[in-house]
Amino acid sequence: MSATRRLQKELLKLQEHLPPGISLVQADNFETWLMDIKVLDDNPLYRGDTYRLKFHFSSSYPIEAPEVTFITSPTTPKIPMHPHVYSNGIICLDLLDRQGWSPVHNVESVCMSLQSMLTGNEKNERPPGDADFVKSNRRRPRDISFYFHDEKV
Amino acid sequence: MDSDDEFHSGQSSDDFMIDDDSDTGLPEDDSDIDEVDIGFESQEKITKPGRKSYEVEFKVYSPQDIQSYQDKQIDEVSTILGQPPEITAILLRHMRWNKERLIEQYMDAQEQMLENVGLDQDIAGPPRIETKKNFMCDICCDDQPGLETFAMKCGHRFCVPCYKHYLSRKIKEEGEAARIRCPGEDCNRIVDSKSLDLLVATDLKERYQELLTRTYVDDKENLKWCPAPNCVYAVDCGVKQRDLLKIVPTVHCDCGHNFCFGCTLTDHQPAPCALVRKWLKKCEDDSETANWISANTKECPKCRSTIEKNGGCNHMTCRKCRHEFCWMCMGVWSEHGTSWYSCNRYEEKSGSDARDAQAKSRQSLERYLHYYNRYANHEQSAKLDKDIYIKTEKKMSQLQNSSGMSWIEVQFLEEASRALQQCRQTLKWTYAFAFYLARNNQTEIFEDNQKDLEMAVENLSEMFEKPVDQLAKLKVDMLDKTTYCNKRRVILLSDTADNLKAGKWEFNVELTG
Ligand SMILES: [Zn+2]
Ligand SMILES: [Zn+2]
Ligand SMILES: [Zn+2]
Ligand SMILES: [Zn+2]
Ligand SMILES: [Zn+2]
Ligand SMILES: [Zn+2]
Numbered sequence: 001m002s003a004t005r006r007l008q009k010e011l012l013k014l015q016e017h018l019p020p021g022i023s024l025v026q027a028d029n030f031e032t033w034l035m036d037i038k039v040l041d042d043n044p045l046y047r048g049d050t051y052r053l054k055f056h057f058s059s060s061y062p063i064e065a066p067e068v069t070f071i072t073s074p075t076t077p078k079i080p081m082h083p084h085v086y087s088n089g090i091i092c093l094d095l096l097d098r099q100g101w102s103p104v105h106n107v108e109s110v111c112m113s114l115q116s117m118l119t120g121n122e123k124n125e126r127p128p129g130d131a132d133f134v135k136s137n138r139r140r141p142r143d144i145s146f147y148f149h150d151e152k153v
Numbered sequence: 154m155d156s157d158d159e160f161h162s163g164q165s166s167d168d169f170m171i172d173d174d175s176d177t178g179l180p181e182d183d184s185d186i187d188e189v190d191i192g193f194e195s196q197e198k199i200t201k202p203g204r205k206s207y208e209v210e211f212k213v214y215s216p217q218d219i220q221s222y223q224d225k226q227i228d229e230v231s232t233i234l235g236q237p238p239e240i241t242a243i244l245l246r247h248m249r250w251n252k253e254r255l256i257e258q259y260m261d262a263q264e265q266m267l268e269n270v271g272l273d274q275d276i277a278g279p280p281r282i283e284t285k286k287n288f289m290c291d292i293c294c295d296d297q298p299g300l301e302t303f304a305m306k307c308g309h310r311f312c313v314p315c316y317k318h319y320l321s322r323k324i325k326e327e328g329e330a331a332r333i334r335c336p337g338e339d340c341n342r343i344v345d346s347k348s349l350d351l352l353v354a355t356d357l358k359e360r361y362q363e364l365l366t367r368t369y370v371d372d373k374e375n376l377k378w379c380p381a382p383n384c385v386y387a388v389d390c391g392v393k394q395r396d397l398l399k400i401v402p403t404v405h406c407d408c409g410h411n412f413c414f415g416c417t418l419t420d421h422q423p424a425p426c427a428l429v430r431k432w433l434k435k436c437e438d439d440s441e442t443a444n445w446i447s448a449n450t451k452e453c454p455k456c457r458s459t460i461e462k463n464g465g466c467n468h469m470t471c472r473k474c475r476h477e478f479c480w481m482c483m484g485v486w487s488e489h490g491t492s493w494y495s496c497n498r499y500e501e502k503s504g505s506d507a508r509d510a511q512a513k514s515r516q517s518l519e520r521y522l523h524y525y526n527r528y529a530n531h532e533q534s535a536k537l538d539k540d541i542y543i544k545t546e547k548k549m550s551q552l553q554n555s556s557g558m559s560w561i562e563v564q565f566l567e568e569a570s571r572a573l574q575q576c577r578q579t580l581k582w583t584y585a586f587a588f589y590l591a592r593n594n595q596t597e598i599f600e601d602n603q604k605d606l607e608m609a610v611e612n613l614s615e616m617f618e619k620p621v622d623q624l625a626k627l628k629v630d631m632l633d634k635t636t637y638c639n640k641r642r643v644i645l646l647s648d649t650a651d652n653l654k655a656g657k658w659e660f661n662v663e664l665t666g
Binding site: 005006008009060062063064098102103104105 | 291292293294295311315318319322327336337338339340
C-alpha cells in the first residue's frame, strides 16, 4: 500500500532529524502515531507546556488527509487554548480539511503548522459554541453530514 | 349550492381571463448585467396560449440537455476568446457562467484572469504522461526507474498512480469537479478536462461530467434541480427572487413532482414563499401546543363513542348513533355548505371577550389552532386518501379480473385520486395563507372559494369510501365530481394569484423577499 511506503519514508526522515520543539513519541504501526509539540517562543499561553498530537492515517494517506487531534496523557495533561481548538482536542484548521490538504504535506509539516498556529495566537479562548459542540459531537472530525428535510406529500 | 357556485366561478374566471392576455405578468426588467445571460432562454420562450394566471413558464431539462447547452456555450465563448474549449470551460466555471462578464474581464486583463485560475503559462501543447530519470514521487515516495509520471504546466510532477488516486478521490468521495486543483502544495492550477481525460477511468469520467453539470445548474439563477429524491431533471424558469412576493412559481417536473421554483419546497400555492417560511417556522415553534390535535381518533360529539378516521373524508358518520358531523369543526354535517355556516372561516371574537392579556393570548392561540388544525388535517387527509386509493386500486384489479372491466375503464379512479391529492395540497396552504390574511373586501371571496373547493373535495373524497362493488356504478358521478374539484381549484388559485400580482392582499405580517 502506498500509505505504508510513504509513512516508512517519513518515519526514517523523522528519526534522522526533527525540527525544534517537535518530537516523535510513538510510531510502531502505520495507522496511529503520537507526536509532541512545544511552543518555542515565550507565548504566556503555552509557556512550559507540551501538547500531544494523535495522527490517524487511512490507507489512502497521503491522498487523504490524516485525522489529527490533540489528546491528553499523564505527561501532557492539557489541550492547548486556541480559538480553533475545541476542548475535546478537535482541531479546525484548513490544512487538515479536504480543501486545504495537499498530498505533499506530511506529519512534519502538519506539526510545524500547528506549532506556528499556537505561536501566533494571543487569544485565551475556545471556538464559539465549544461547550455545545463537545457535548453533542459524536462524529469524526471530517465527517460533516448534510441532510435536507424533504416534504413529500 | 349550485347557483352560489356558478356565481363565483363566473366572476373569478372573468378576472383571470383578462389577465391572461398580458403575457407573463412579470416585470420585464432584465436590465442588470448579472441576469442578461440566462442560459438557454431565448429559443425556448414560447408563450403557452392557455396559461392560467397562477401558472409560470418553465421547461424541464434532462442531464443530456444541460450537457449540450453547456457545450454550446463553451464553443461560442471559445471562438470569441480564441482559447481552446477546455480552457474556456475553466474560465466560464470560474465566472459562474456569466459569459458577458467573462468576455469583458478577459478583454481587459487577460493575463490577470488566466493567472487567477492557474492558467497563466504557456497553454498550448497537450498534456502527456512521461517517464523521468531519477524521479521520486513526493506522494508515495516511489522511485523505481520507468515510473510513469504526470505534471500539468505548473510542473508539480507526481507518479501516475498517485495522480489517479488523487483525482478519483476528489471526484468520487469529495464530489469535486469544476475546481479540482493540482495536488502540489499551494498550487492553484485547476485540473483541466484534457488532463482528466488522460488520467481517469471511464466510469469516473461519467461521474465527473455529472458533477460539472451539477455546478453548472447550481451556478445559474434560472436553473434548479428537482428536489425529488433520485430525480435527475433540472427546471428552467425565469422567475427571480425579487418576484416572489408577487407570484408563487409552481413548476412540474417530468418525474411527477410539483415544486416551488422559488424555494424548492413542495407546491405551496396559493401562499407566497415568504408566508410559507413564516408558517413553517411558526408550526415548528408551536408544535408542542398543536400536538394534541394530531390524533386520528376523536369522540362523537353526540354519543361520545370513539371514532377513528380511516379515510380522507371529513364527513363522519358515527357507527353507533349514526350522527353525521364534520371532523374538522365537529359541527353537524347537514349544516355545512349552507349560507350561514362556515367551517373554514375563523370567527373573530368581539373585543369585549378579550380585554386582558391572558384572554388575548388565548384568543390568538385559538385563531392559530383554527388554521393549523385545518392545515394539518388536509395534509393528513391527503395521505389517507392515497392509502384508500392504493387499496382501491388493488380491489379494482381484482374486479377487472372477475367482471371483465378493462384497465381503461378503471382509470377514473386514478384521476379522482390525483385531483384529491392536488386539491388537498392547495387547501392545506390556503389555511396558512388565510392565517396571515388581514380582512379586506377580497377576503370574503377567498373564503367562499376556499369553502367551495373544500366541499367539492369532501364530496369526492367521500366516494372513495364506498364499497368497491358500487364504484363501477359511480363512475360517471365520480368523473363529474373530479372535474368539478379541478375547476374549483383553478378558480381559487386564479383569484389569489391575480390579487397577489395586483398587490390587493393585505397581510397581518411584514413580508420580505
Ligand atoms: Zn506516487
Ligand atoms: Zn501544480
Ligand atoms: Zn423531478
Ligand atoms: Zn416557494
Ligand atoms: Zn355517535
Ligand atoms: Zn366543519
